[in-house]
Structures are given as structure tokens and as C-alpha cells.
Amino acid sequence: MAFNTLEYLSQGKIDFLFSSTLYDRMSLIELIRRVDNKNDIINGFLSKLIDIDPSFCFKVIYDNDSYEEDTKKLLAKGEVFNDEMLLNLLANSSWGVDYFYEHISEIEATLKEETYHEIFVMLFKDYKKFSKLLAYYRAHPNTHIRFLFMEYILENHEDLFEVIYPDLMLYLTSITYRENEQLTLFPDLMPNEDISHLAYLILNSKYKDKYFNKLKEFILANYPENDLAKELIMPVRVEDSPYSYHYAKNEIGINEFSKDSDRLFLTSSTEKFFIMKKYPDLISTEILEHYRACYSRFREEDSRILDLVNATRLGSKLLELVDKYLAVSTQATWRYIASGSTGVVYQVGDFVLKMFRTKWSYEDVICPDLFLIVKNYEQIYIRDKKGIVDCGIEVQPYLQRDAKKVPAKYLGHFVHDLEALGYRYTDTLMGGPCGDNCRLLDSYLDADCADPESLPEWFKEMPLVLVDRDRIYRKDALFIRQLSSGY
Numbered sequence: 139m140a141f142n143t144l145e146y147l148s149q150g151k152i153d154f155l156f157s158s159t160l161y162d163r164m165s166l167i168e169l170i171r172r173v174d175n176k177n178d179i180i181n182g183f184l185s186k187l188i189d190i191d192p193s194f195c196f197k198v199i200y201d202n203d204s205y206e207e208d209t210k211k212l213l214a215k216g217e218v219f220n221d222e223m224l225l226n227l228l229a230n231s232s233w234g235v236d237y238f239y240e241h242i243s244e245i246e247a248t249l250k251e252e253t254y255h256e257i258f259v260m261l262f263k264d265y266k267k268f269s270k271l272l273a274y275y276r277a278h279p280n281t282h283i284r285f286l287f288m289e290y291i292l293e294n295h296e297d298l299f300e301v302i303y304p305d306l307m308l309y310l311t312s313i314t315y316r317e318n319e320q321l322t323l324f325p326d327l328m329p330n331e332d333i334s335h336l337a338y339l340i341l342n343s344k345y346k347d348k349y350f351n352k353l354k355e356f357i358l359a360n361y362p363e364n365d366l367a368k369e370l371i372m373p374v375r376v377e378d379s380p381y382s383y384h385y386a387k388n389e390i391g392i393n394e395f396s397k398d399s400d401r402l403f404l405t406s407s408t409e410k411f412f413i414m415k416k417y418p419d420l421i422s423t424e425i426l427e428h429y430r431a432c433y434s435r436f437r438e439e440d441s442r443i444l445d446l447v448n449a450t451r452l453g454s455k456l457l458e459l460v461d462k463y464l465a466v467s468t469q470a471t472w473r474y475i476a477s478g479s480t481g482v483v484y485q486v487g488d489f490v491l492k493m494f495r496t497k498w499s500y501e502d503v504i505c506p507d508l509f510l511i512v513k514n515y516e517q518i519y520i521r522d523k524k525g526i527v528d529c530g531i532e533v534q535p536y537l538q539r540d541a542k543k544v545p546a547k548y549l550g551h552f553v554h555d556l557e558a559l560g561y562r563y564t565d566t567l568m569g570g571p572c573g574d575n576c577r578l579l580d581s582y583l584d585a586d587c588a589d590p591e592s593l594p595e596w597f598k599e600m601p602l603v604l605v606d607r608d609r610i611y612r613k614d615a616l617f618i619r620q621l622s623s624g625y
Contacts, residue, residue: 144169150182203233246280251286288303310333340353341390363405411441473485488535496621509585510602514534516532537578565606576602578603
């Protein structure tokens, strides 16, 4: 813009704003907020623009005490703070703390987790100004946020920790100790990951002797599967400089683990397999041999996927499923069957056990239940924030008959009926690069169907089913959520 925008605004000239680009508008907002005579400029345009372009005005005035009432009116009409604006409000205004406290539930509903660190930094810079918020976060009703507060204090203001928490053990559940709080017999526990890491932080603090053993016993009593062993035995990150780091052996943690290794091992939710390989001498022979016997069923080549299964908290479930389905089988067969692009398959008695590193599909429903698809007796998927499967386990019936000699017409019937049911398949049914994806049921009566007698005649003759429950999509879907080949 060739003209002086600030001078125009101070004179109440606002028409140029309506043809400005978004970039120009944002730059102008920051320019107004920085100049020394910003109030003179704001007074020139605010009354003319506040009803026409409330968002522009709000972004200019929101943390300026001179415009508190205007800001509150705009908030009442629907303007909202983003995280950066909220931090500015707390830092720059005289009324922001009270507003934050009065609206804390709705504000925190959209607050990014990393913003809490910035809030905590601010609280400890001015105890008096933020005393109300300090008291609130000390016993925040959300135990994860309460943990973040504890973590920040231990890492940045360790000497103040016991001033704020004279008895840490009282603050490990959702009880807040606030006036008129409705108490419950079953308060929420702090998340496992949080309390396990809190114990690790305490172990490495000046409060070790007072609290670590109490925390350990609390965890072992209330979290049948927990991350305390992981916190104690995994290597620790050591910062060499602001730009580099390395991992070192966790000497303090391993020493503490060795004092109670059997209980910590048995309750470990993620690292049993790692501990068995790395620290077998710390585990009693009887326990070690039991778990070795369980894992020795699997091939050495599958140790990486077993590591993944354990790391995603499915290790105990895996062993439970093996025992469960062997117990109800008519045969005791255990054998490796095949590996595919995303997982590995074993025969477990009358069933097959599949372990996955991922699934190609990350639809909300990865595979529908249809008579054309083998039934899943167990289906456990661990997904990331995008819905992509990070690890999974399935259990299906073991189908003895392959489909290699099935006439092509039956494959045609399969595709036709799949489409008639509203779905399509994006992989090969037979003879694909990773093998065959179809097999035959012993009988059509075993199909995943409430009324097998209603099934098509071709299926009764040749009960062909898909055994790879993946890459099945609604045929009318405009977009499908499927990984690319380079996942």
C-alpha cells in the first residue's frame, strides 16, 4: 500500500481494509499493536469498524486494558482467543487472569497441550498475580494436566515442589479438595504413562527418599499393567548441546528396577520382551523360563513385530489369546504359515493368529462383516491420531482348503456379489505379489451370516472367502483412506 495506513485509520478512513489481502490485514494488525500511539489510531477507527469487521478489531484490542469493555462485548458476540492471544491476554492485561479463571473449562477445551508449558512459565514469574491459577493447576480436575504441572515444577522449580505439594500422595487422583466438591468412592486415577513418568522424575529428584517407594507401591497396587519398568530400564536422553544429544544407560533406574525386578517385570505393560533380552539376569529363573517358553513359539525372524506388539501394550493380550485359542482347539498344532506386506500369520490349533505392523486401510471401519469375508473372532487395532493402524492382532478360523484350483467363474461371482453388497476390493483375490488372499470354508454353514441357507447357490457350491480383512471399501466412496505403497 502506497498510502500511510496508520494515518488513514487514525482519521477514521476504513474503506481500504475491505479490498486488502489477508496477509496485509494481519500485517496491519501487528503494526498497530506495536506502535507507541496505538490507542490514538484505534480511537480513530474502532467505533466505525467494530460492527462491520469485529474480527479485525478484536485482534487489535483484545489485550489492551483501555478497551476491556469492547473486548468483552466482542467475546460475548462470538469472538474467541487462540492460544497465542490467550497468553498475551494473561501477560498484558489486568483483567485477563479473572476472565481466564471464569471461563477456564471452555478455554481449555481447545487449548493445545504445549501451551500449558507457556502458561506455567508465566505463573511462576508472578506468583501474586497468578495465585488463583496456581491454586487451580495444583489440583486440576484433569489428572493429565495436573501431571503436566507437577512435571513442570520438578524440572524447573524443584525446590518449590514440596511447598506446592506438601503431601504428593494426596494428589494422584481426580479429587481436587475444593469447597463443595462432590466426592466419589472411585475417583479417576492419573493416566498410567503420567504417573509412571512422575515416579521416574521423583526418583531423580531431591524427593526420592520420601516419595519414590510410596509411588511405586501406589502404582503396583492400582495399575495391574504400568510403565514403571519402562521408565526405569530404557536408555535416557542426554543433551550434549542445544543441537545434539545421545542416549545413555539409565544407571539409577536400572539399579532401582533390580531391587524389585520381578514385580516390575510382571506388571510391565510394554517392555517384557525387551527386558527378557536385555536384562535376563535381573529376573528370577522361574518367571523368565515361563515367558521364554511363551515367546519361543515364535520365529526369531518375527522378533521385530513382537517388539512392536509389546511396545503398543498388546504383549499380555497376545499371550492370553494364544493360550485361549489353544485351549479350545481340537488340535495342538502351532506353526508359522506366512508373512505378508504388513504382518505375519501363525496357526494356533484350529485358528490363525495374525500380527500386523499396520493395515493398508485406515477407514473407521477397516472391513465390514460379510459372508464373503472370513470371520474375525478377535480384532484389536492400535491406531495413531490419524487413524492409521500402528499395530494389530486378529484371530480367525484356520481354513484347511486353499482356493488355487477354484474356477474363474467363482471369482467372478465373488466380485459381483461384493459389489452388489456395496463394496469393492483394491487388492488381488488370488495370485498377488504377497500370495493368495482367498481360501475356502469347510462348509458354507460356517459363513459369517445369520441365515446361511439364504446364501447364493454358487457360494454353497464353492464357499470362497477373503481371508485378508483389508482394502475393502464402499464402492460409492469418493475418497478412501488407504496407505500408499511407500508407507
